[in-house]
Amino acid sequence: MSEEPLIVEAVYLYEKENAEAHRTFNFEIVHQDPAIPVLRRGQAFHVALRFNREYVDETDIVRLLFSFGPNPNVLRGTRGINTITNRDAYLTDLEAWGVRMVGIHGVDLSVEVRSPIDSPVGVWQLNVETNTLGRRKAPNTYNYEKDIYLLFNPWMKEDLVYMEDEQLLDEYILNDVGKIWVGPWGSSRGREWVFGQFDACVLPACQLLLERSGIKAISRGDPVRMTRAISRIINSNDDKGVLTGRWDGEYSDGTAPAAWTGSVPILEQFLETGNEVKYGQCWVFAGVVTTVCRALGIPSRVVSNLVSAHDANASLSVDRYYDLNNEELEYDPNNPLGEDSIWNYHVWNDVWMARPDLPKGYGGWQAIDATPQEQSDNFYQCGPASVEAVKEGAVGYNYDVTFMVASVNADLMRWKEDPESDLGYSKIDCNKYQ
DSSP: OOOOOOOEEEEEOOHHHHHHHHTOTTOGGGTSSSOOOEEETTSEEEEEEEESSOOOTTTEEEEEEEEESSSOOTTTTSEEEEEOOSSOOOOOOTTSOEEEEEEEETTEEEEEEEOOTTOOOEEEEEEEEEEETTOOSOOEEEEEEEEEEEEOOTTSTTSTTOOSOHHHHIIIIIOOEEEEEESOTTSOEEEEEEOOTTSTTHHHHHHHHHHHHTOOGGGTTOHHHHHHHHHHHSBSTTTSOSEEEOOSSOOTTSOOGGGOOBSHHHHHHHHHHOSOEEEEOHHHHHHHHHHHHHHHTOOEEEEEEEEEEEOTTSSSEEEEEEOTTSOBOSSOTTOTTSOOEEEEEEEEEEEEEOOTTSOTTOOEEEEEOOSOOSOBTTBSOOOOEEHHHHHHTOTTSTTTHHHHHHHHHOEEEEEEEOTTSTTSEEEEEEEOOO
């Protein structure tokens, strides 16, 4: 008669020790009680299991099951099944889950686990199944009750967000304060902003906003899709996102954009109420995007563009129209729903990643913009647009390169009413801002 399966009495994820190795030690939730594990994908972490009796290598079966999202599936990368064995196992396959036994001490078993380098980023769950060899009954199952946060790993060269220069990572991942440049040409100033990506509310808020964004579990390991979703969900225009934009000076039912000094109160309010937070403008959207990206492990920085074009009809020009008396029209006759404009400044974000979906040379910094301006694929979202493609004017590449090129390099075109012209207007001036 074989012995009954092991009963798991406790699982330890060494939150602080693993966080030290994974560069997640600054997250407040690692230090709260109970401590929440925050790990980076593709990197080994330690787990200890305590059983009701000693582990017998020949007959005991112990499996660690990691699950992500609503319908976990091994083939989709949202489920990892790890069977512990005493054989020497080396965690060499970066694209698969791996487990290695480290030691047995009485009723305690310690193992090392590594997640795949392309794992979905967000909250994972852990269950432990125990059984004995040849037993035909269902296994015992232990549910580890805490969430496990798995993040991008920009320190690991196989990760798509890998950044070689660790000094830059100190800034673009680990720095939780900074300045955002605002104001017009000649009088712009650095506005201090507390990004606060390690605050206890931030990772839970990230989880909520990603759920709201509708990005599928299978896509959450892809930084291109993740940053596109982030650019969409930080504004509230489409899908109950984080911040409502307002530019008319009427802020009595909320907080004036200029009153915010950091991202944490915004994300805290969003997490607590589940409602969009009032109000933001471009630098506020960009500040919150930086917080979310740095928290999730995507290198991110704020970019300010002075004299910034807003091209409403993808013409790569900002068009001004005049009547026969040289009076400027207050609308665009070719695009009556949204006229082109020039903002005295605009603020967006750069995020760092490889772009395997684009030709060689277009990886690195990618522009994303959460300020709702124009729809892209029917949503108010923008990017990621390769900064290299923007510099080259290579407008054919995903995503929204044309819009970003216009922001920094549009021609200012002036048109005058002309009854003789097929268009109804003739070009009278073109200013290339050079």
